[in-house]
Amino acid sequence: MAVIRLEGLTKDYGEVLANDDVSFEVERGEIFGYLGPNGAGKTTTIRTLLGFISPTSGTGQLLGHDITDESALLEAKRRLGYLPDNPAFDETATGQEVLDLHASIKGDERSGELLELFDPPLEREVREYSHGNVRKLGLVTTFMHDPDLVILDEPTSGLDPLMQQRFAEFLRAERDRGMTVFFSSHVLSEVRRLCDRVGIIRNGRLVTVEPVASLLDRSGKVVRIRATESLSPSAFDLEGVHELEMSETTVTDDSSADDTAVTECTFTFTGDVNALLERLGPSHLLDLSIEEAPLEDVFMRFYGGDSESTDATDATDRPQAATDSEVSNDA
Numbered sequence: 001m002a003v004i005r006l007e008g009l010t011k012d013y014g015e016v017l018a019n020d021d022v023s024f025e026v027e028r029g030e031i032f033g034y035l036g037p038n039g040a041g042k043t044t045t046i047r048t049l050l051g052f053i054s055p056t057s058g059t060g061q062l063l064g065h066d067i068t069d070e071s072a073l074l075e076a077k078r079r080l081g082y083l084p085d086n087p088a089f090d091e092t093a094t095g096q097e098v099l100d101l102h103a104s105i106k107g108d109e110r111s112g113e114l115l116e117l118f119d120p121p122l123e124r125e126v127r128e129y130s131h132g133n134v135r136k137l138g139l140v141t142t143f144m145h146d147p148d149l150v151i152l153d154e155p156t157s158g159l160d161p162l163m164q165q166r167f168a169e170f171l172r173a174e175r176d177r178g179m180t181v182f183f184s185s186h187v188l189s190e191v192r193r194l195c196d197r198v199g200i201i202r203n204g205r206l207v208t209v210e211p212v213a214s215l216l217d218r219s220g221k222v223v224r225i226r227a228t229e230s231l232s233p234s235a236f237d238l239e240g241v242h243e244l245e246m247s248e249t250t251v252t253d254d255s256s257a258d259d260t261a262v263t264e265c266t267f268t269f270t271g272d273v274n275a276l277l278e279r280l281g282p283s284h285l286l287d288l289s290i291e292e293a294p295l296e297d298v299f300m301r302f303y304g305g306d307s308e309s310t311d312a313t314d315a316t317d318r319p320q321a322a323t324d325s326e327v328s329n330d331a
C-alpha cells in the first residue's frame with residue numbers, strides 16, 4: 001500500500017498556480033526526495049498533504065487517510081513525524097521544555113538515542129539557539145515518537161557536514177527498519193546521497209518521478225582528455241558525446257625547449273565507455289578522466305535551465321506553461 005498518494009493535486013493561490021496536477025505515490029520503506037528550485041511548489045505539496053491548506057482540486061491519502069478529511073488525518077498524524085522548514089518552537093522555552101511538551105502529546109520512545117546523535121543544548125532557551133541547533137531540536141521532535149512516516153522540509157539546511165553525515169546514516173537505518181521518508185530539497189547532492197526515488201517539480205508541475213539510479217544513468221559522465229597531438233572533432237563523432245568543447249594550447253618542453261601542441265577536450269558522455277576507449281586507442285593521451293556528471297548539470301540539461309523563472313507558474317503566464325509532451329521531449 002502506498003504511504004503517500006496524490007492524484008491531480010492542484011493548488012491555485014490566485015496569482016500563482018503553485019501545484020498543477022501533481023500525482024505520485026510513495027511506497028512504504030522508501031526514501032523519496034522531492035526536488036525543485038526555490039518557489040517550485042515543494043512546500044505547497046507538503047502543506048496540502050498535511051491538511052494545512054486545502055487543494056483547489058485533486059485528492060490524496062496519507063497513511064491511507066484522506067487528506068481533506070480532518071478527523072481521518074488526525075489519525076494519520078499519530079504515526080507521522082513532520083519537520084517544517086522553519087520549526088516554530090516557543091522561543092521562551094528551554095529545549096528540554098520543548099521536548100517534554102512534544103513527549104506529552106505524542107510519545108517519547110526514542111528521544112534518548114536521538115539526543116545522543118543530534119545533541120541540541122537542552123538547558124538553553126530556544127531564542128538563544130543557532131539555526132543549526134533549532135534544526136537538531138527539530139530532528140529530535142520529529143522522530144522521538146518512532147513514526148511510520150516522516151515528512152521533512154529541507155531537513156539538513158543549517159546542519160554542519162558532520163551532522164549531515166550523521167543524519168544520512170540515521171535516515172538510511174530507519175528506512176531499513178521500514179520507515180518511509182519524504183523530504184524536500186533543492187540540494188541535489190543530498191538527494192543523490194540519500195534517496196531511492198526522486199520526484200522533480202518545476203513551476204508547479206511534476207517533471208519526473210524516477211529512481212535516482214536511472215537519473216544518474218541518464219546524466220552520463222564528464223570526460224576530460226589531454227593529448228599531445230591535434231585531435232579532430234570527428235574523433236568524437238560517437239554515439240553519446242554531448243557538449244563537446246575542444247581547445248588547443250602550445251606547451252614548451254623544459255628539457256628540450258621544443259614546443260608541443262596539447263589538445264584539451266571536455267564533453268558529457270552517455271554512451272558505451274569501451275567504444276570511447278577504442279576510438280581513442282591510436283591517440284597519445286597525457287591524461288584522461290571520467291567522472292560522474294554534477295547533478296546541477298543534469299538538472300539544467302534535463303529539466304530546463306531557465307533560472308530566471310523558477311517560481312511556480314504565474315497565473316498570467318499559464319498558456320505558456322510546459323505541457324507534458326514538452327517536458328518529456330526535454331527529458
Ligand SMILES: Nc1ncnc2c1ncn2[C@@H]1O[C@H](COP(=O)(O)OP(=O)(O)OP(=O)(O)O)[C@@H](O)[C@H]1O
Pocket residue numbers: 013016017018036037038039040041042043044045186311312
Ligand atoms: N500563501 C501563499 N499565497 C500566495 N502564493 C503563495 C503562497 N504560498 C506559496 N506561494 C507561492 O507558490 C509558489 C510555490 O511556493 P512553495 O513555497 O510551495 O515553493 P518551494 O518549492 O517550497 O520553494 P522554496 O524551496 O523556496 O521553499 C511560489 O511562487 C510562492 O510564492
